[in-house]
Amino acid sequence: MNVTIKDIARLAQVSHTTVSRALNDSPLINSETKEKIKQLAQEMGYTPNFSAKSLVMDRSYNIGLFFSTLNTGTSAGFFYETVRGINSVVKDAYNLVVRGIDDYEHYRSIHRKSFDGVIVMSQSAKDDPFLHHLSEAGIPHIVLNRKVEGLKAINILSDDSHGSYRVVNHMIKKGHRRIAIISGKQNFHSTVERRDGFVRALQDAGIELKESYQVGASYDLKSGYTAMLQLLDLPERPTAVFCMNDDMAVGAVKAVHDAGLQVPGDVSVAGFDDSMFSAYLSPALTTVKRPIEEISRQGALVLLESIEQKKLAPDIIYLRTELVVRESVAEPAKA
Amino acid sequence: MNVTIKDIARLAQVSHTTVSRALNDSPLINSETKEKIKQLAQEMGYTPNFSAKSLVMDRSYNIGLFFSTLNTGTSAGFFYETVRGINSVVKDAYNLVVRGIDDYEHYRSIHRKSFDGVIVMSQSAKDDPFLHHLSEAGIPHIVLNRKVEGLKAINILSDDSHGSYRVVNHMIKKGHRRIAIISGKQNFHSTVERRDGFVRALQDAGIELKESYQVGASYDLKSGYTAMLQLLDLPERPTAVFCMNDDMAVGAVKAVHDAGLQVPGDVSVAGFDDSMFSAYLSPALTTVKRPIEEISRQGALVLLESIEQKKLAPDIIYLRTELVVRESVAEPAKA
DNA sequence: ACACATCATGCACACGTTAACAATCCAAAA
DNA sequence: TTTTGGATTGTTAACGTGTGCATGATGTGT
Numbered sequence: 144m145n146v147t148i149k150d151i152a153r154l155a156q157v158s159h160t161t162v163s164r165a166l167n168d169s170p171l172i173n174s175e176t177k178e179k180i181k182q183l184a185q186e187m188g189y190t191p192n193f194s195a196k197s198l199v200m201d202r203s204y205n206i207g208l209f210f211s212t213l214n215t216g217t218s219a220g221f222f223y224e225t226v227r228g229i230n231s232v233v234k235d236a237y238n239l240v241v242r243g244i245d246d247y248e249h250y251r252s253i254h255r256k257s258f259d260g261v262i263v264m265s266q267s268a269k270d271d272p273f274l275h276h277l278s279e280a281g282i283p284h285i286v287l288n289r290k291v292e293g294l295k296a297i298n299i300l301s302d303d304s305h306g307s308y309r310v311v312n313h314m315i316k317k318g319h320r321r322i323a324i325i326s327g328k329q330n331f332h333s334t335v336e337r338r339d340g341f342v343r344a345l346q347d348a349g350i351e352l353k354e355s356y357q358v359g360a361s362y363d364l365k366s367g368y369t370a371m372l373q374l375l376d377l378p379e380r381p382t383a384v385f386c387m388n389d390d391m392a393v394g395a396v397k398a399v400h401d402a403g404l405q406v407p408g409d410v411s412v413a414g415f416d417d418s419m420f421s422a423y424l425s426p427a428l429t430t431v432k433r434p435i436e437e438i439s440r441q442g443a444l445v446l447l448e449s450i451e452q453k454k455l456a457p458d459i460i461y462l463r464t465e466l467v468v469r470e471s472v473a474e475p476a477k478a
Numbered sequence: 479m480n481v482t483i484k485d486i487a488r489l490a491q492v493s494h495t496t497v498s499r500a501l502n503d504s505p506l507i508n509s510e511t512k513e514k515i516k517q518l519a520q521e522m523g524y525t526p527n528f529s530a531k532s533l534v535m536d537r538s539y540n541i542g543l544f545f546s547t548l549n550t551g552t553s554a555g556f557f558y559e560t561v562r563g564i565n566s567v568v569k570d571a572y573n574l575v576v577r578g579i580d581d582y583e584h585y586r587s588i589h590r591k592s593f594d595g596v597i598v599m600s601q602s603a604k605d606d607p608f609l610h611h612l613s614e615a616g617i618p619h620i621v622l623n624r625k626v627e628g629l630k631a632i633n634i635l636s637d638d639s640h641g642s643y644r645v646v647n648h649m650i651k652k653g654h655r656r657i658a659i660i661s662g663k664q665n666f667h668s669t670v671e672r673r674d675g676f677v678r679a680l681q682d683a684g685i686e687l688k689e690s691y692q693v694g695a696s697y698d699l700k701s702g703y704t705a706m707l708q709l710l711d712l713p714e715r716p717t718a719v720f721c722m723n724d725d726m727a728v729g730a731v732k733a734v735h736d737a738g739l740q741v742p743g744d745v746s747v748a749g750f751d752d753s754m755f756s757a758y759l760s761p762a763l764t765t766v767k768r769p770i771e772e773i774s775r776q777g778a779l780v781l782l783e784s785i786e787q788k789k790l791a792p793d794i795i796y797l798r799t800e801l802v803v804r805e806s807v808a809e810p811a812k813a
Numbered sequence: 814a815c816a817c818a819t820c821a822t823g824c825a826c827a828c829g830t831t832a833a834c835a836a837t838c839c840a841a842a843a
Numbered sequence: 844t845t846t847t848g849g850a851t852t853g854t855t856a857a858c859g860t861g862t863g864c865a866t867g868a869t870g871t872g873t
Contacts, residue, residue, distance in 0.1 A: 145589065188586065190586055190587055190589060192591055193538075193591070194529050194533040194538065195529075197532075198527070198529040198533055203528075203529065205573060214562070219558035219559075219754065220554040222554070222557070223554035223558060226576060227549070230576070230577070230578065234581065235577075235582070238540060238575040239575060239576055239577070240573040240574060240575055242565070242570075242574070246565070247570065252525055254525060255480075256480065256525075257528060363754075364755055364758045393758050393759070394758050400760040419699060423703060423728050424728070424732070424759075425732055425735040425760070427732075
């Protein structure tokens with residue numbers, strides 16, 4: 144049997160109310176008795192029963208971390224860094240519950256009683272019904288990684304458009320004019336943003352957008368591979384290829400090698416994310432660092448604040464991306 | 479305000495007990511009223527209050543997933559696959575709470591009231607005090623990835639020793655005699671097992687074990703890189719290097735390239751795990767497939783069984799590893 | 814000396830659920 | 844007719860905690 148406040152009360156010769164007040168640092172208690180009870184509780188190895196606490200306090204002590212999906216389109220590194228970032232903030236004051244939004248048929252079981260707050264790592268507008276549900280259920284929540292339109296929500300995200308502008312611009316400065324792009328999953332916010340940066344960079348340089356230089360993929364290694372094969376097959380193949388994430392870049396580099404060509408000798412390749420492994424590839428990957436762990440940490444902080452102090456946070460926070468120049472983008476071979 | 483069974487009772491003109499029975503498919507109820515109540519509950523959008531349920535049922539509806547650490551030594555892919563595997567089983571019957579064991583100073587807050595069951599992805603004997611705590615607290619638990627000695631526990635793991643025996647044997651058959659190993663974190667169970675397979679393979683082939691061919695690292699990319707540099711510096715450098723995981727293999731390959739040498743032309747390299755990216759490296763990595771997602775899924779199944787039906791599972795389950803031959807191991811250059 | 818404020822404590826109830834036990838009804842058996 | 848017993852439903856308490864209100868003790872100003 145576990146120790147309850149009533150057990151403590153009996154031994155301390157006070158009512159359980161007093162014990163409760165002591166353990167919660169209520170101002171309505173003598174500081175001496177408070178200390179005495181606290182020490183006693185410590186000795187007896189008391190731990191609060193969160194079920195009971197939840198019931199009466201109307202709180203669950205659960206924080207939900209929801210990904211759009213845990214299956215396709217979520218890379219391992221991305222997932223890992225997110226959980227780490229949030230976990231470092233949440234500690235053991237809350238349970239961090241990890242879920243995929245697409246695991247649910249209906250959201251009925253997600254309500255204020257089951258989650259004190261929710262962090263949504265959102266990829267696309269497909270999540271909007273879910274966000275809508277959160278609003279309606281009155282669950283404090285923040286949205287990471289995506290700017291949500293229409294709904295009122297706290298957003299924390301990186302400036303992906305700017306980031307991809309810079310890599311592509313870097314390619315242009317190196318002398319590339321035939322620049323292709325391998326896109327991520329359609330409808331993903333990140334996909335739209337990164338494409339936007341790509342387009343702007345080309346326009347600013349006065350380079351024409353070619354339809355055949357834009358090929359769709361799905362953020363995983365394999366899709367990067369096949370997309371690159373497609374590009375290499377073109378009559379006038381690109382000299383540089385921007386991949387919307389590092390995973391696809393790895394697949395793309397593989398495709399180049401398998402075609403008997405070299406990176407960056409024959410084709411330059413860049414990625415996005417700065418995954419852990421990207422510095423250790425051969426050639427080391429030129430990419431854009433996206434502060435996922437930092438976004439997650441900030442998000443968790445803001446959420447906890449808004450739960451605990453009902454403080455209002457600003458609508459939207461942008462974190463800077465950073466160009467990481469390594470070896471996979473070089474000057475194009477002379478024509 | 480949320481709908482409770484009392485609200486339903488009022489509308490259905492029955493007692494709340496009857497409602498409770500209806501919703502829990504108790505045999506003590508008329509099937510007509512049962513259906514009527516169920517339908518009413520559905521219409522009213524009733525969802526049970528888990529805090530209340532927990533309190534009286536003495537269950538938390540939480541399943542803990544504990545990693546030895548979430549920081550160093552846990553690779554992103556490993557983490558991702560584990561969570562996916564378990565999540566696919568747990569569904570929304572339970573909350574899956576993810577934690578690092580080393581986040582805790584003491585385990586007081588982990589008790590039967592806070593977790594119905596715990597899955598431990600364990601790396602080393604350092605986790606033993608934690609496992610001991612779980613036993614003592616009477617929390618049903620299973621240990622993945624490691625055979626735990628002394629303590630009674632259900633174990634599910636892959637036969638790493640056999641796996642590494644096979645890669646190393648594969649190297650030997652290709653004609654290598656100067657074979658080195660880059661180890662993972664000291665004290666990790668996996669490190670010991672994989673080393674064991676390595677040693678046996680060499681012994682069976684009558685190859686002498688050289689101290690200088692065994693270098694310690696820590697399962698991350700960077701440590702693989704520096705370890706390989708060290709090996710390349712040797713007066714008589716190895717012709718083949720077995721890395722205890724794929725991450726380190728990536729680092730090692732990078733080191734070879736940076737030294738102006740080729741894989742597998744000058745040095746063959748093999749890894750362990752069969753991470754998602756290993757097929758997409760250049761050269762594609764020869765490695766050992768370890769069924770992490772499968773281990774996790776099985777583990778979750780066994781745990782749920784033992785929670786819900788109090789059924790006893792076998793002490794230890796081994797899942798097979800599998801040699802994956804790709805390109806990074808070839809015949810050694812003629813001496 | 815008295816009224817009154819202040820501080821510390823206890824009593825009793827509430828939260829939403831399950832379950833042991835009691836009560837009722839009706840049909841079948843004696 | 845009376846008894847028995849199964850089926851169905853209701854009454855009540857319990858789980859462990861927090862809180863509004865009442866109570867008692869102690870001091871403070873007049």
